[in-house]
Amino acid sequence: MIIFIRIEPSSPVPIYRQIIDQIRYQIATGALKEGDQVPSVRQLANNLAVNQNTILKVYNQLCSEKVLRIERGSGTFVAAGRHSIPAVERKKTVGKLLREAAVQAIHLDISLEQMKEQLEKEYEAIRLMRNKTGAKSNE
Amino acid sequence: MNEPAIKIEGLHFSYGRKKVLRGVDLEVPVGSIFGFLGRNGSGKTTTIKILLGLLKPDAGVCKIGSLDSQKDVMKVRQSVGYMAEDQQMFGWMKVTQIIKWVGSFYPGWDEKFARELVDLLELPRDTRVKNLSKGQNSRLALLLALGHRPKIVILDDPTLGLDPIARKDFLRYVIGLLQSNGVTVFFSSHLLYEIEPVADYVAILEDGVIVKTGKTDELRQSVKKILLRSAGDIEFGGVGGILDVAKMGERIAVTIEDYSEAKREAIEKKSGCAAVDEVDLNLDEIFEAFVIGNRGKKVKV
Amino acid sequence: MIKALFWKEWCEQRWKLAYGCVILVGFTLIGLRSRLTPDEFIVIFASAGGSILMALLVGMGLVATEKSEGSLAMLLALPVRSWKIFAVKMVMGALVCAVPIVGCMAVSLAVAGGREMSANRIAVAHLGGISFSVIMLVWMVAFSIRQPNEARAGLVGIGVFMGWVFFVFLFVKVFYKRLDLVLWGLVITPLGILQFAASEGQMHTLWAVIVQAVMLIFLLLWGGYRFGKEGRSKL
Numbered sequence: 043m044i045i046f047i048r049i050e051p052s053s054p055v056p057i058y059r060q061i062i063d064q065i066r067y068q069i070a071t072g073a074l075k076e077g078d079q080v081p082s083v084r085q086l087a088n089n090l091a092v093n094q095n096t097i098l099k100v101y102n103q104l105c106s107e108k109v110l111r112i113e114r115g116s117g118t119f120v121a122a123g124r125h126s127i128p129a130v131e132r133k134k135t136v137g138k139l140l141r142e143a144a145v146q147a148i149h150l151d152i153s154l155e156q157m158k159e160q161l162e163k164e165y166e167a168i169r170l171m172r173n174k175t176g177a178k179s180n181e
Numbered sequence: 182m183n184e185p186a187i188k189i190e191g192l193h194f195s196y197g198r199k200k201v202l203r204g205v206d207l208e209v210p211v212g213s214i215f216g217f218l219g220r221n222g223s224g225k226t227t228t229i230k231i232l233l234g235l236l237k238p239d240a241g242v243c244k245i246g247s248l249d250s251q252k253d254v255m256k257v258r259q260s261v262g263y264m265a266e267d268q269q270m271f272g273w274m275k276v277t278q279i280i281k282w283v284g285s286f287y288p289g290w291d292e293k294f295a296r297e298l299v300d301l302l303e304l305p306r307d308t309r310v311k312n313l314s315k316g317q318n319s320r321l322a323l324l325l326a327l328g329h330r331p332k333i334v335i336l337d338d339p340t341l342g343l344d345p346i347a348r349k350d351f352l353r354y355v356i357g358l359l360q361s362n363g364v365t366v367f368f369s370s371h372l373l374y375e376i377e378p379v380a381d382y383v384a385i386l387e388d389g390v391i392v393k394t395g396k397t398d399e400l401r402q403s404v405k406k407i408l409l410r411s412a413g414d415i416e417f418g419g420v421g422g423i424l425d426v427a428k429m430g431e432r433i434a435v436t437i438e439d440y441s442e443a444k445r446e447a448i449e450k451k452s453g454c455a456a457v458d459e460v461d462l463n464l465d466e467i468f469e470a471f472v473i474g475n476r477g478k479k480v481k482v
Numbered sequence: 483m484i485k486a487l488f489w490k491e492w493c494e495q496r497w498k499l500a501y502g503c504v505i506l507v508g509f510t511l512i513g514l515r516s517r518l519t520p521d522e523f524i525v526i527f528a529s530a531g532g533s534i535l536m537a538l539l540v541g542m543g544l545v546a547t548e549k550s551e552g553s554l555a556m557l558l559a560l561p562v563r564s565w566k567i568f569a570v571k572m573v574m575g576a577l578v579c580a581v582p583i584v585g586c587m588a589v590s591l592a593v594a595g596g597r598e599m600s601a602n603r604i605a606v607a608h609l610g611g612i613s614f615s616v617i618m619l620v621w622m623v624a625f626s627i628r629q630p631n632e633a634r635a636g637l638v639g640i641g642v643f644m645g646w647v648f649f650v651f652l653f654v655k656v657f658y659k660r661l662d663l664v665l666w667g668l669v670i671t672p673l674g675i676l677q678f679a680a681s682e683g684q685m686h687t688l689w690a691v692i693v694q695a696v697m698l699i700f701l702l703l704w705g706g707y708r709f710g711k712e713g714r715s716k717l
């Protein structure tokens with residue numbers, strides 16, 4: 043199972059974060075569906091020519107966030123519905139990101155309106171992609 | 182497992198009059214991939230040669246595990262895998278011949294493993310070394326370094342002269358063959374963007390000393406540049422972690438190591454101006470900051 | 483380990499041995515059979531000339547080839563003491579120098595033994611040639627260790643030989659009145675070995691051998707030491 047991940051050499055974002063973000067993105071857009079198997083640590087490290095400890099870090103974090111799950115002996119899979127995670131936790135995760143975005147926006151003089159506009163755009167774009175791939179809906 | 186795989190303390194070395202190493206200190210944790218970074222001519226190869234007992238330092242100690250690299254030279258070479266920079270081998274020998282030949286010097290040589298490696302590394306068995314491509318030559322040199330199953334492998338600029346695809350493949354072999362087996366890898370390069378995805382730790386050698394050592398995945402986030410709203414001369418003495426100060430048009434750009442809010446505030450306070458912007462740096466810029474940054478010495482208008 | 487080192491040197495130098503045998507033995511055979519010149523001429527020419535030829539040919543390639551190809555670095559990084567590598571090279575080199583001359587000796591004895599020259603004379607002349615060849619090889623290698631390629635090493639070898647010749651001429655010129663001093667002068671140069679081999683001067687021969695042996699040991703130690711330090715030269 044090959045998943046397409048591209049590491050941006052000139053980005054200030056650490057490599058492990060880039061991989062985490064891209065895996066999350068692929069799950070969100072439905073490119074990776076629930077139950078799909080992701081490559082083993084060794085396989086992904088070999089694919090990307092990246093240190094195995096970095097991949098391990100990625101998988102550990104995604105597992106603790108219940109995005110991926112490890113099945114002893116079989117491999118690592120995309121975790122079943124986020125519904126198993128309590129709504130409070132899910133909201134907190136998103137809330138954290140929104141706070142960071144708000145800080146940046148204020149810092150860079152972006153108005154709340156502009157922010158809302160942008161958020162809507164991004165949200166819809168991902169929704170669209172998700173519908174195209176026929177992934178399970180959020181509702 | 183408290184002992185580091187490689188430990189270098191206070192290494193000094195001069196080529197004739199020229200002082201190349203001025204007190205290098207380094208520790209390589211067991212089982213890690215350690216990237217040794219520096220500009221061309223900064224002394225990386227010299228350091229590695231001292232580790233292998235090929236050069237004698239003016240002062241300082243190098244330890245490989247519990248062995249001393251000057252006193253236990255032969256034992257070190259038996260237990261370490263070494264790949265020289267741009268390693269030239271005996272052109273007239275065939276691949277199988279040179280593998281067997283080198284193998285006879287190592288009591289711990291694993292012939293079966295070496296044969297597996299020939300296939301894995303896609304080396305043509307009956308071709309003479311002089312007829313190998315650069316990529317094949319590098320892979321052969323790697324094989325010769327691994328045949329005796331060393332626990333520590335030292336590679337001096339192993340991807341020198343390889344095209345980008347061959348380079349990535351080479352690093353894949355290092356990760357797949359060595360990291361999987363808990364082998365400590367110490368390799369030198371002058372390309373940070375190549376070391377970063379592969380290494381657990383990175384050390385930068387400049388002007389004969391190590392100017393930065395730390396975990397690779399913290400590197401990108403830990404170095405930032407802030408722009409101050411001012412164009413005049415500012416003295417930054419006393420604020421730690423400043424790598425470089427430069428004038429950028431009407432702003433002053435301060436590059437900071439181990440960035441934190443506290444440091445930013447300290448700089449704003451010291452200079453009396455507010456920070457207008459925060460800039461994230463790419464790896465080349467980070468490398469430059471450590472290597473040629475002026476460390477905040479007084480900037481002239 | 484040592485076996486592997488010998489094998490490598492053999493593979494690299496055997497063509498020189500073949501070349502030397504063909505040239506020298508061929509020359510000796512043709513020269514002695516044709517009888518166009520006195521036997522002595524052929525014998526001296528083959529043993530003396532051959533010894534210089536072989537010493538230069540072998541000495542040029544012993545260390546300098548490794549350097550010019552860049553493989554010396556790899557050799558010195560192996561888990562084997564550098565003096566062992568050097569010793570194996572010198573032993574193999576000496577053998578490659580000696581064997582063609584031994585071949586000449588065998589042929590000369592077979593064809594012309596007891597003819598114009600006694601078998602004894604022929605044997606001694608060739609033994610002198612072998613000794614001279616080995617001595618010149620050691621001198622040449624010891625002095626040319628730092629040279630980056632074969633051509634330069636060859637020049638050093640020629641320079642060493644010319645130096646000896648010059649020394650002998652100078653010595654003879656200065657001490658021509660005192661023949662005994664001249665003989666002692668010859669004792670200390672390797673050329674003396676050739677001379678004494680040819681003339682069978684017993685006492686001086688013994689001294690010559692002792693002096694040459696001592697010099698040889700010193701040169702080998704010095705050469706071996708510098709050989710081990712060759713890792714330094716490249717930055």
